[in-house]
Amino acid sequence: MRLTRLFTLISAILALLVCGVQGRSLWSEWRQYQSAERGLQALQLVEASMRAAEKLSFERGPSNAVMGDGYPAAAAKQERLRSARNDTNNALRQLQQQLDQRDATAALDQALREARRNVDQLAAQPPDGRTPAQLNSAVERMYALVPLALDTVTAATHASEQAYPRITRLLVKSRLAVELREYAGRLGSTLTVPLATAQPLTREQQERLQFLRGRLEQLRQLIRMNSSEADQAQAVQAALARMDSDYFARGQQIISAVEQASSSPRASGAQRYGMDTAQFAQRYVPTMAPILAVRDALLQEAQLQAHREFQQARHELGWAMLNGAAILMVLVALLIIVRVRVVAPLLRATRAVVRLGNGDFTAPSRISRRKDEIGDMLRALATLRENSMERQRLEQERAHLIEELKTRADTDYLTGILNRRAFATAGNLRLRGAREKDESLAVILFDIDHFKSVNDCYGHDAGDQVLIRIAEVVRATLRDGEILARYGGEEFVVMPSYCGLEAARALAERLRVAIEQEPLTLSDGYILRVTASFGVAVAHGPHAALDDLFHSADLALYRAKSQGRNRVETQL
Numbered sequence: 260m261r262l263t264r265l266f267t268l269i270s271a272i273l274a275l276l277v278c279g280v281q282g283r284s285l286w287s288e289w290r291q292y293q294s295a296e297r298g299l300q301a302l303q304l305v306e307a308s309m310r311a312a313e314k315l316s317f318e319r320g321p322s323n324a325v326m327g328d329g330y331p332a333a334a335a336k337q338e339r340l341r342s343a344r345n346d347t348n349n350a351l352r353q354l355q356q357q358l359d360q361r362d363a364t365a366a367l368d369q370a371l372r373e374a375r376r377n378v379d380q381l382a383a384q385p386p387d388g389r390t391p392a393q394l395n396s397a398v399e400r401m402y403a404l405v406p407l408a409l410d411t412v413t414a415a416t417h418a419s420e421q422a423y424p425r426i427t428r429l430l431v432k433s434r435l436a437v438e439l440r441e442y443a444g445r446l447g448s449t450l451t452v453p454l455a456t457a458q459p460l461t462r463e464q465q466e467r468l469q470f471l472r473g474r475l476e477q478l479r480q481l482i483r484m485n486s487s488e489a490d491q492a493q494a495v496q497a498a499l500a501r502m503d504s505d506y507f508a509r510g511q512q513i514i515s516a517v518e519q520a521s522s523s524p525r526a527s528g529a530q531r532y533g534m535d536t537a538q539f540a541q542r543y544v545p546t547m548a549p550i551l552a553v554r555d556a557l558l559q560e561a562q563l564q565a566h567r568e569f570q571q572a573r574h575e576l577g578w579a580m581l582n583g584a585a586i587l588m589v590l591v592a593l594l595i596i597v598r599v600r601v602v603a604p605l606l607r608a609t610r611a612v613v614r615l616g617n618g619d620f621t622a623p624s625r626i627s628r629r630k631d632e633i634g635d636m637l638r639a640l641a642t643l644r645e646n647s648m649e650r651q652r653l654e655q656e657r658a659h660l661i662e663e664l665k666t667r668a669d670t671d672y673l674t675g676i677l678n679r680r681a682f683a684t685a686g687n688l689r690l691r692g693a694r695e696k697d698e699s700l701a702v703i704l705f706d707i708d709h710f711k712s713v714n715d716c717y718g719h720d721a722g723d724q725v726l727i728r729i730a731e732v733v734r735a736t737l738r739d740g741e742i743l744a745r746y747g748g749e750e751f752v753v754m755p756s757y758c759g760l761e762a763a764r765a766l767a768e769r770l771r772v773a774i775e776q777e778p779l780t781l782s783d784g785y786i787l788r789v790t791a792s793f794g795v796a797v798a799h800g801p802h803a804a805l806d807d808l809f810h811s812a813d814l815a816l817y818r819a820k821s822q823g824r825n826r827v828e829t830q831l
């Protein structure tokens with residue numbers, strides 16, 4: 260696998276692992292946060308349901324007052340009942356607004372409508388027409404409303420208890436306070452009928468009073484039980500103290516007074532109790548208020564704790580998010596560092612090595628200042644590149660030298676044209692071609708006339724210049740494929756392309772004229788005119804040999820010299 264791919268794969272796996280771990284932790288914190296948020300909402304719902312229960316409980320007082328009054332009931336009592344019902348309706352509306360399911364209070368609404376209708380029907384009858392059984396039934400119906408109100412939010416209570424297990428006890432206690440208020444109300448309601456009818460308490464009513472007292476005491480003990488730190492909260496303690504003094508002392512005294520009056524043989528008729536239901540309610544109902552204050556104090560404490568835990572959940576979620584972001588950033592930074600500091604230089608080094616292997620030294624090599632192993636490697640690579648470049652330069656120099664030596668070996672040092680050795684090679688090649696193609700091959704040998712006297716008169720350097728210029732003149736006269744070489748001293752040889760004796764002779768003649776007519780200007784300004792003598796020979800057939808050809812051309816040249824020079828002679 261390529262290094263880049265491996266690095267990408269490792270980066271992706273690391274990123275996935277970190278994201279997975281962080282995501283899991285974030286998800287758990289998020290769920291706690293959401294659960295805390297839902298718990299808070301549920302807590303508000305619990306509070307709303309308790310308030311509704313309170314109002315329902317409270318409505319019983321004015322209801323009893325109206326049922327226990329004459330017909331029609333006093334306007335003030337009717338007004339109190341209307342106001343109490345309004346309060347209940349408002350509390351129920353608020354509860355409905357907070358409940359997700361709109362029909363969650365349908366059963367309660369129905370029961371409330373029927374209970375109120377019952378109260379109104381009884382209140383619309385003259386007092387004599389209201390039997391104790393009817394009155395009891397109406398009161399019982401009112402009693403049944405409170406548990407219904409509390410049941411509407413049982414699920415919500417459960418949700419908040421799950422979100423905040425630590426405040427469960429507070430919620431349980433506040434519910435117990437609602438129950439306590441309910442039983443306290445029932446205790447008062449038990450006296451409604453005897454007070455309305457000015458009759459002594461029946462045995463059943465007395466037993467009910469005993470039962471309710473016992474239940475109230477039980478609830479009181481349960482609420483006072485020290486079960487958590489929250490119980491020690493100042494507001495809760497103060498509310499409990501007030502409940503004890505107001506309800507369990509004063510409220511119970513009022514109940515006891517009615518009880519005693521009921522069993523007193525001295526009192527009878529309308530004066531038996533010294534008060535009617537409304538007066539009783541006026542005195543008794545305010546003593547129950549501290550019970551609700553206990554409920555409120557407990558609820559408030561629960562809310563405070565829930566808020567604290569909600570804030571804590573939010574705080575922890577924020578930290579988890581920050582933590583996750585920081586870890587991701589560190590990971591990304593580490594990956595970037597590894598990529599920039601290790602992977603990228605390694606890749607560059609690999610590419611450089613590959614280029615070096617291919618003989619490409621063009622890549623710029625900055626000397627790395629890094630002090631780690633990568634720096635060592637890059638420096639070694641730069642040295643390797645330098646060495647390779649040097650070796651390549653030396654090899655090129657060597658090749659150049661070999662080429663130059665080869666050229667020198669084939670070239671006449673003075674005139675720059677082919678030397679005799681090179682001419683022999685080229686001549687033999689061409690001779691082989693001539694044999695293969697069955698063509699004629701000619702050789703023109705020419706020698707500068709009286710060259711010794713040039714040397715003698717103008718010096719050896721001037722002689723050299725003459726040789727150079729003659730080579731230039733002849734080369735300029737020849738065409739492609741016609742070979743010129745210095746045969747030795749002041750002697751030159753020309754090999755035309757495959758041709759016969761006449762064509763070769765014509766070429767020799769052209770060369771002779773060119774030399775004769777070319778004024779040779781020397782470096783010191785002298786202008787010389789020289790001539791040359793030419794010997795031409797031709798070879799043909801499978802047995803043609805270069806030496807024989809030269810020999811024949813040499814003989815012809817000799818004749819040209821001996822017959823007066825500056826002329827062309829051909830083989831005989």
Ligand SMILES: Nc1nc2c(ncn2[C@@H]2O[C@H](COP(=O)(O)OP(=O)(O)OP(=O)(O)O)[C@@H](O)[C@H]2O)c(=O)[nH]1
Binds near residue numbers: 709710711720748
């Ligand atoms: N300057 C110079 N002279 C050379 C060179 N090679 C040969 N010579 C001279 O060429 C002359 C040849 O002279 P000879 O062989 O006597 O012939 P010639 O004087 O040309 O007379 P003919 O050939 O008979 O016309 C000698 O003096 C050589 O020293 C050379 O490379 N440079």
